[in-house]
Amino acid sequence: MSSTLVDRLRAGLPDGAVVTDPAITASYANDMASFCPAEPPAVVVLPRTAEEVQHVMRTATELRVPVVPQGARSGLSGAANTSADCIALSLVKMDRILEVNPVDRIAVVEPGVINADLSKAVLAEGLFYPPDPSSWEMCTIGGNIGTASGGLCCVKYGVTAEYVLGLEVVLADGRLMSTGRRTAKGVAGYDLTRLFVGSEGSLGIVVKAVLALRPAPPPQLVLAAEFDSVRAAGAAVCEIMSGGHVPSMLELMDRTTVRAVNSFAQMGLPESTEALLIAAFDTADPAADLAAVGALCEAGGASQVVPAEDQAESELLLQARRLSLTALEQVKGTTMIDDVCVPRSRLGDLMEGVEAIAGKHALTIGVVAHAGDGNTHPTVCFDAADPEESRRARESFDEIMALGLELGGTITGEHGVGVLKKEWLARELGPVGLEMQRAVKQAFDPLNLLNPGKLF
Amino acid sequence: MSSTLVDRLRAGLPDGAVVTDPAITASYANDMASFCPAEPPAVVVLPRTAEEVQHVMRTATELRVPVVPQGARSGLSGAANTSADCIALSLVKMDRILEVNPVDRIAVVEPGVINADLSKAVLAEGLFYPPDPSSWEMCTIGGNIGTASGGLCCVKYGVTAEYVLGLEVVLADGRLMSTGRRTAKGVAGYDLTRLFVGSEGSLGIVVKAVLALRPAPPPQLVLAAEFDSVRAAGAAVCEIMSGGHVPSMLELMDRTTVRAVNSFAQMGLPESTEALLIAAFDTADPAADLAAVGALCEAGGASQVVPAEDQAESELLLQARRLSLTALEQVKGTTMIDDVCVPRSRLGDLMEGVEAIAGKHALTIGVVAHAGDGNTHPTVCFDAADPEESRRARESFDEIMALGLELGGTITGEHGVGVLKKEWLARELGPVGLEMQRAVKQAFDPLNLLNPGKLF
Ligand SMILES: Cc1cc2nc3c(=O)[nH]c(=O)nc-3n(C[C@H](O)[C@H](O)[C@H](O)COP(=O)(O)OP(=O)(O)OC[C@H]3O[C@@H](n4cnc5c(N)ncnc54)[C@H](O)[C@@H]3O)c2cc1C
Ligand SMILES: Cc1cc2nc3c(=O)[nH]c(=O)nc-3n(C[C@H](O)[C@H](O)[C@H](O)COP(=O)(O)OP(=O)(O)OC[C@H]3O[C@@H](n4cnc5c(N)ncnc54)[C@H](O)[C@@H]3O)c2cc1C
Numbered sequence: 060m061s062s063t064l065v066d067r068l069r070a071g072l073p074d075g076a077v078v079t080d081p082a083i084t085a086s087y088a089n090d091m092a093s094f095c096p097a098e099p100p101a102v103v104v105l106p107r108t109a110e111e112v113q114h115v116m117r118t119a120t121e122l123r124v125p126v127v128p129q130g131a132r133s134g135l136s137g138a139a140n141t142s143a144d145c146i147a148l149s150l151v152k153m154d155r156i157l158e159v160n161p162v163d164r165i166a167v168v169e170p171g172v173i174n175a176d177l178s179k180a181v182l183a184e185g186l187f188y189p190p191d192p193s194s195w196e197m198c199t200i201g202g203n204i205g206t207a208s209g210g211l212c213c214v215k216y217g218v219t220a221e222y223v224l225g226l227e228v229v230l231a232d233g234r235l236m237s238t239g240r241r242t243a244k245g246v247a248g249y250d251l252t253r254l255f256v257g258s259e260g261s262l263g264i265v266v267k268a269v270l271a272l273r274p275a276p277p278p279q280l281v282l283a284a285e286f287d288s289v290r291a292a293g294a295a296v297c298e299i300m301s302g303g304h305v306p307s308m309l310e311l312m313d314r315t316t317v318r319a320v321n322s323f324a325q326m327g328l329p330e331s332t333e334a335l336l337i338a339a340f341d342t343a344d345p346a347a348d349l350a351a352v353g354a355l356c357e358a359g360g361a362s363q364v365v366p367a368e369d370q371a372e373s374e375l376l377l378q379a380r381r382l383s384l385t386a387l388e389q390v391k392g393t394t395m396i397d398d399v400c401v402p403r404s405r406l407g408d409l410m411e412g413v414e415a416i417a418g419k420h421a422l423t424i425g426v427v428a429h430a431g432d433g434n435t436h437p438t439v440c441f442d443a444a445d446p447e448e449s450r451r452a453r454e455s456f457d458e459i460m461a462l463g464l465e466l467g468g469t470i471t472g473e474h475g476v477g478v479l480k481k482e483w484l485a486r487e488l489g490p491v492g493l494e495m496q497r498a499v500k501q502a503f504d505p506l507n508l509l510n511p512g513k514l515f
Numbered sequence: 516m517s518s519t520l521v522d523r524l525r526a527g528l529p530d531g532a533v534v535t536d537p538a539i540t541a542s543y544a545n546d547m548a549s550f551c552p553a554e555p556p557a558v559v560v561l562p563r564t565a566e567e568v569q570h571v572m573r574t575a576t577e578l579r580v581p582v583v584p585q586g587a588r589s590g591l592s593g594a595a596n597t598s599a600d601c602i603a604l605s606l607v608k609m610d611r612i613l614e615v616n617p618v619d620r621i622a623v624v625e626p627g628v629i630n631a632d633l634s635k636a637v638l639a640e641g642l643f644y645p646p647d648p649s650s651w652e653m654c655t656i657g658g659n660i661g662t663a664s665g666g667l668c669c670v671k672y673g674v675t676a677e678y679v680l681g682l683e684v685v686l687a688d689g690r691l692m693s694t695g696r697r698t699a700k701g702v703a704g705y706d707l708t709r710l711f712v713g714s715e716g717s718l719g720i721v722v723k724a725v726l727a728l729r730p731a732p733p734p735q736l737v738l739a740a741e742f743d744s745v746r747a748a749g750a751a752v753c754e755i756m757s758g759g760h761v762p763s764m765l766e767l768m769d770r771t772t773v774r775a776v777n778s779f780a781q782m783g784l785p786e787s788t789e790a791l792l793i794a795a796f797d798t799a800d801p802a803a804d805l806a807a808v809g810a811l812c813e814a815g816g817a818s819q820v821v822p823a824e825d826q827a828e829s830e831l832l833l834q835a836r837r838l839s840l841t842a843l844e845q846v847k848g849t850t851m852i853d854d855v856c857v858p859r860s861r862l863g864d865l866m867e868g869v870e871a872i873a874g875k876h877a878l879t880i881g882v883v884a885h886a887g888d889g890n891t892h893p894t895v896c897f898d899a900a901d902p903e904e905s906r907r908a909r910e911s912f913d914e915i916m917a918l919g920l921e922l923g924g925t926i927t928g929e930h931g932v933g934v935l936k937k938e939w940l941a942r943e944l945g946p947v948g949l950e951m952q953r954a955v956k957q958a959f960d961p962l963n964l965l966n967p968g969k970l971f
Binding site for chain 2: 160161162163185207209221234237238240241246247249253254256257258300303304305400401402404429434467468469471474475476489491495496499500501503
């Protein structure tokens with residue numbers, strides 16, 4: 060059957076677009092999540108047009124072969140992992156920016172465009188594509204849509220979902236569907252566009268996207284504030300956000316993270332702090348806004364408040380923040396990165412709870428957080444070669460999600476469910492919610508060929 | 516059967532919640548759209564709790580009776596119109612604001628809360644619920660969610676969809692489903708919350724909503740600019756929006772609308788202008804922003820640019836804009852209000868096209884537009900007692916939608932499809948899109964009991 064499959068795929072795809080060399084296919088087996096099962100796919104396809112994607116899906120439907128859509132495989136939940144019987148459908152060659160329109164404030168792109176490439180292209184026109192996952196230099200727009208990615212600027216500008224106006228999607232059976240629009244507003248029928256955002260490749264293959272842009276804001280100015288406890292830092296976040304401020308960034312790094320970044324990249328961050336809060340404004344007068352927020356931090360017990368001197372210092376602090384997850388990986392060789400989001404009023408509770416869980420399991424857990432949104436990434440550091448420690452890592456990971464739900468939060472703020480959090484999704488949604496989610500999946504993919512085994 | 520129905524409904528609802536008096540039920544037959552079929556419902560129910568709504572839906576499912584959810588019935592597409600065999604399920608008695616939380620920046624409300632009441636309640640806490648349809652003093656949050664309502668401030672703050680974080684929904688069979696979250700971010704499973712926004716009561720009954728709030732912005736300052744042609748005004752809108760400006764409002768009234776408002780409310784607007792552009796900023800320095808925009812208008816040929824002197828004058832201009840649709844209704848007794856949204860670069864084309872359509876059919880069509888978003892309301896004025904004129908009104912209404920689609924737009928920017936635009940929805944979506952929309956409907960409402968005959 061595999062040779063039938065390959066022959067049939069080749070019949071509608073150009074030379075080189077169908078890869079079966081095991082040395083290459085093996086490298087398409089997984090994204091960046093630990094602990095998620097993955098096998099090399101039967102075949103990798105690298106289409107360059109929507110028609111070629113349609114051919115792949117028609118073939119898959121005829122032969123009943125599962126398909127796993129893939130972008131840059133920078134995901135953190137195993138959502139792009141493959142099984143031995145599947146087609147890995149990589150969209151990275153569909154990487155053209157088709158249009159940037161400053162009057163309509165939209166960009167039209169293929170799914171394989173790298174986030175940073177789009178950001179740069181629109182900036183050249185004085186425009187801004189906000190969603191900025193820390194993986195922005197490698198991840199694709201298709202993957203960002205698949206996972207509804209967030210980033211540092213979400214606290215002011217929202218997540219990917221807010222910027223997807225319209226999509227072209229190849230359905231499981233190979234038909235092409237247009238959803239949404241090129242206009243700023245529109246309510247013609249159900250919002251299937253938003254339904255696709257965050258669907259982790261399980262409803263269809265995105266082959267084109269119309270994205271909303273904003274005017275480029277002034278450059279942001281950054282401030283760092285050191286706190287003696289994570290609770291105090293969490294309380295300061297609440298003061299800032301309920302005080303009417305609209306920072307363009309409000310991030311938190313705990314001591315473990317600060318130290319990891321220092322030893323990974325010699326950043327010279329203050330090692331004695333328990334929690335480093337990083338705030339930024341891109342307003343007309345960012346210095347004034349930072350002064351107000353700095354005063355709130357001092358009133359909230361910050362031991363040090365250091366505004367960046369200039370753009371370069373601001374960029375350095377941002378860079379330190381962006382390196383956090385990678386730096387934490389060096390601590391013990393492997394990490395499990397959690398993604399619990401709580402109402403921001405419960406941020407302190409969550410952070411303290413994670414400390415307690417780390418203590419109980421004798422593990423290092425660094426927490427880096429999009430604090431302004433209550434979205435935390437407790438990152439469990441462990442030695443994957445040590446089965447006992449690995450077990451404790453997984454247990455603590457789960458306990459953190461349980462704590463998040465208890466505090467009125469969600470198991471995933473931006474990284475998605477994938478295979479990593481399937482059981483937890485069911486818990487969060489409850490039986491009725493889960494059943495309706497499955498009904499939607501069934502409506503789009505009755506043969507369960509699109510990324511099976513993910514989400515549910 | 517009707518007496519069985521009424522008895523069964525009464526068995527689970529308090530006294531007074533089930534209304535069969537024909538004099539009263541007749542008043543629940545329709546919303547504010549012209550030309551849409553409507554019959555008094557078999558019975559009106561006015562539940563006060565989610566449990567009571569569940570009882571209604573369980574009864575409806577058992578007896579296979581259609582249900583039409585209703586808010587204030589201020590809709591403009593017949594989406595809340597009833598048929599003789601149905602239950603009108605009015606949510607207006609579920610009107611409690613359950614929570615306003617300044618730290619988490621959320622409000623939790625029942626569906627019957629009036630938009631203006633919520634706005635005032637959150638403003639008292641220094642917060643802002645942006646979606647502001649011009650009907651805000653009567654329409655309900657449930658209806659706003661049902662239609663994904665927009666308003667004047669969308670150009671800066673987006674539509675209702677952007678502010679709905681979580682929902683509790685009673686499904687067709689009476690089960691209660693929670694979707695979404697209380698947190699700022701979250702990607703756990705498909706975004707069914709957004710799927711419900713704009714679904715016009717056809718997927719379930721919203722009984723509770725978690726809404727996102729923002730800090731209250733500074734008061735806005737308004738400017739009016741007069742243009743000699745709608746094309747010049749449209750071009751100025753493009754200059755403003757591609758010039759990096761972020762107005763809190765950018766509205767356009769054509770001459771017909773200006774005159775209608777003057778004769779309705781003696782507003783003293785400039786009658787000689789072909790197009791009146793109204794821009795507002797709620798920034799830190801609105802006067803500076805208005806000066807920049809005023810200069811762009813002058814460069815674009817504006818004959819007059821008049822910044823409001825103060826808050827009171829600003830409020831007057833806003834009030835004039837908000838009265839537009841009501842004022843146009845006085846011109847000939849009846850209106851059909853269109854809602855075409857085009858890419859803003861095509862605004863001039865749309866406005867000129869509408870003028871041509873009005874000329875061809877010898878009709879008065881006033882255009883008022885959320886110009887910054889390209890969302891226009893060409894409003895056909897006619898005498899409903901004149902069958903010939905009514906026929907021409909309907910024809911021109913349809914030609915306007917055809918023109919909108921031709922210009923790359925959508926048939927509805929914010930008022931929805933209802934019964935008024937069903938055939939047009941099919942045109943806009945195309946066969947594949949329509950089929951998938953129906954599949955989603957089927958997944959949620961297999962017996963087709965929820966607002967049947969709307970949308971499709
Ligand atoms: C160092 C690091 C930092 C990160 N920081 C962030 C962060 O700040 N915020 C954040 O949200 N995430 C972050 N991530 C996670 C990850 O980068 C994002 O989820 C990203 O959006 C994935 O994009 P990708 O192109 O790598 O997609 P992949 O990982 O390849 O795929 C992700 C999902 O999308 C689906 N998919 C991909 N392309 C398509 C398509 N065309 N059509 C349909 N489905 C498709 C896949 O099937 C899969 O389910 C980080 C990851 C790393 C490694
Ligand atoms: C003068 C005037 C000005 C207007 N200006 C604007 C404007 O600027 N922008 C704009 O977008 N609209 C505008 N509208 C249209 C209308 O006011 C809005 O669509 C409004 O959101 C409708 O709210 P409602 O409570 O009246 O809902 P209804 O008209 O009663 O219902 C609207 C839809 O929502 C459904 N629905 C209602 N409640 C629920 C519920 N709890 N659960 C599920 N479904 C439900 C109904 O079935 C129906 O499909 C205007 C109307 C008028 C008369």
